[in-house]
Amino acid sequence: MDNRRMLEELPRQEALRLLASVTMGRVVFTQRTLPAIPPVPHILDEGDVIIRTSLTTPIVGTTEQSDPVVAYEADEIDADTRTGWSVVVTGVAQPVRDPLDRARYEALLDCGADDPADCVLRIRPEIATGLRVTPYPEN
Amino acid sequence: MDNRRMLEELPRQEALRLLASVTMGRVVFTQRTLPAIPPVPHILDEGDVIIRTSLTTPIVGTTEQSDPVVAYEADEIDADTRTGWSVVVTGVAQPVRDPLDRARYEALLDCGADDPADCVLRIRPEIATGLRVTPYPEN
Numbered sequence: 001m002d003n004r005r006m007l008e009e010l011p012r013q014e015a016l017r018l019l020a021s022v023t024m025g026r027v028v029f030t031q032r033t034l035p036a037i038p039p040v041p042h043i044l045d046e047g048d049v050i051i052r053t054s055l056t057t058p059i060v061g062t063t064e065q066s067d068p069v070v071a072y073e074a075d076e077i078d079a080d081t082r083t084g085w086s087v088v089v090t091g092v093a094q095p096v097r098d099p100l101d102r103a104r105y106e107a108l109l110d111c112g113a114d115d116p117a118d119c120v121l122r123i124r125p126e127i128a129t130g131l132r133v134t135p136y137p138e139n
Numbered sequence: 140m141d142n143r144r145m146l147e148e149l150p151r152q153e154a155l156r157l158l159a160s161v162t163m164g165r166v167v168f169t170q171r172t173l174p175a176i177p178p179v180p181h182i183l184d185e186g187d188v189i190i191r192t193s194l195t196t197p198i199v200g201t202t203e204q205s206d207p208v209v210a211y212e213a214d215e216i217d218a219d220t221r222t223g224w225s226v227v228v229t230g231v232a233q234p235v236r237d238p239l240d241r242a243r244y245e246a247l248l249d250c251g252a253d254d255p256a257d258c259v260l261r262i263r264p265e266i267a268t269g270l271r272v273t274p275y276p277e278n
Contacts, residue, residue, distance in 0.1 A: 023218050026225075028167055028174055034266065035167055035210035037176075039225050071174035079162050082249065086165075086178050110221065127173065 010130030015087045020044040025074030041109045049089055049123040052109035067092045072123055087130040096120040149269030154226045159183040164213030166190055180248045188228055188262040191248035206231045211262055226269040235259040
C-alpha cells in the first residue's frame, strides 16, 4: 500500500470556508506563562471567528487588559488515512460587548457549562492559513 | 433539555492515559513569529510523548538550535453534546537521534508524506493537564 500523501497550502478564503464547515476548534493563548489550548465552539460571522470560552478561565478577563493576539485552530483529519485538513487563524481577540450581538452568539454557541467565566470573543482573522493532506495520486 | 455540563480537572496520570488512548494530536510552537499548530501522530513511550512532524517544517531543525519547549494537545469532544476530554502536555522537544529508536518510532508513527523535513521528536511531559466535560447529573 502506498501511504504517501500530498501536502497543499490553502489560500485564505478556502481556509476560512473549511473553518466554517465545522463547529469546534481550539483557541491557543498563554495563561499564567503556560500554553492553554482549550477546545471551544465557534461560528463565522461576516468574516470574523466568534468563540465562546465558558469551558476555561477567561482569555480576556477585564477591560484593563489589552486585547491579546490568539491563534485558533480547527482540523478534520482521518486517524486511519491521516488525510484531511487543518486551519489556523491568528488575530486579536476582543470580547463581544453589544448585548444584541452577544445574545445572538450565545444562542448559536451552546456552551452549557455552568461557568461564571463565560465569555464571547470575536477574533478578527488577520492571518488565515491552511493545509490539506490528500492521498498520493495513483500512477 | 438541560445542556449544562460539569468540568473536572484531571490528574497527570489520567491526562497521560487519555493521551495514550488516541493516535493524533496537535503540536504548538512558534514558527517565524507565528503560532503553528499542526496535527501530527503520536505514541507514548515510557512516559514520553513521541511525535513525527513530516507534515510541517521542522520544529527542531538543526543541532545548533536549543531544544524548544512545546505544547502538545489532544482531545475527544463530541460535537453534539460538547462532552469529552482534552489534554495538554508541555515540555522540551528533542529529536530522537538513536537509529534503532528512530526506526521503531517511524514504523509506529506512519506519516507517509514524502517530505524531507521528516523528524521524530521526543517530548518529556514536564506538565500534563487535562479537563473532562461530562453531562450535568440529573436530579
